[in-house]
Amino acid sequence: MKKTALITGASRGIGRELAIIFARENCNLVILARSIDLLESLKTELQAKYKIEVYVIVKDLSKPQSPLEIFEELKQKSIKIDYLVNNAGFGKYGFLHESGSNIEQSMINVNILSLSLLTKLFLNEMVKTGFGKILNVSSVAAFQPGPLMAVYFASKSYVLSFSQALHNEVKDFGITVTALCPGPTKSNFLSNAKLEKSRLFKGGNVAKAADVALFGYRAMMKGKPVAIHGLINKILANSSRFVSRNLAVKITRYKMNSSKKIK
């Protein structure tokens, strides 16, 4: 029998590429995001190309009730989830004190709350059946504090810590939890976060979403607890262990800034 993957943030970027990989690997899909048109066209494309079922859920993960609604809807449809990919997420560039909106609340709800609740709900089912794999999309941002994107960096540290702890809790039940840590990757993330000015995305170290997705898929299938994409990102993520936290903050501020000197 075919397995089923639930992928959040599947309308574009890394999530869309992950959906294509799961479809290619003969897996049925539940694809979720807010953009109905993008999800429906992906469904049409994947069902035509591969012999799989694709179920679309249009949901805003910044609403705290969304995870339970998703779980109940799938239960009602008798769709059992074997692979959960918590990929949806976003960031916002700038000083927190200058942010006029309540975007940070939405960010915490999408990046942390929804991811945690979906994990808890589906993990419970997975443990009962003795099979399941979870891929939580974190970031290289998880490895140090990030001035000018303070909430985003902290949210990704949460995802890394949460995923590693859960991996340890459930591995003896036949379940694995993988934290995927991409570095800068070409997608809508950059313009959404208004990150164009930052040094972070300048230079050659910007990965393709398809490459990051394939790397994440393979790490998930192998049951690796942490998967950092790209050699330079691996070195940078690990190097934060060898410098003081103060210096790590200053270096990150330099990379996040476009013009100002380190203070």
Ligand SMILES: NC(=O)c1ccc[n+]([C@@H]2O[C@H](COP(=O)([O-])OP(=O)(O)OC[C@H]3O[C@@H](n4cnc5c(N)ncnc54)[C@H](OP(=O)(O)O)[C@@H]3O)[C@@H](O)[C@H]2O)c1
């Ligand atoms: N790109 C990078 O440089 C980079 C680096 C490290 C980590 N990441 C992480 O990788 C993941 C995927 O990002 P990406 O680069 O592929 O960015 P993207 O192209 O902007 O895709 C983000 C996805 O998340 C969905 N999403 C955002 N807010 C949502 C909400 N409130 N409810 C439901 N879905 C929502 C979007 O769908 P809709 O807009 O249709 O809702 C979209 O499908 C994120 O967790 C991001 O933090 C990205």
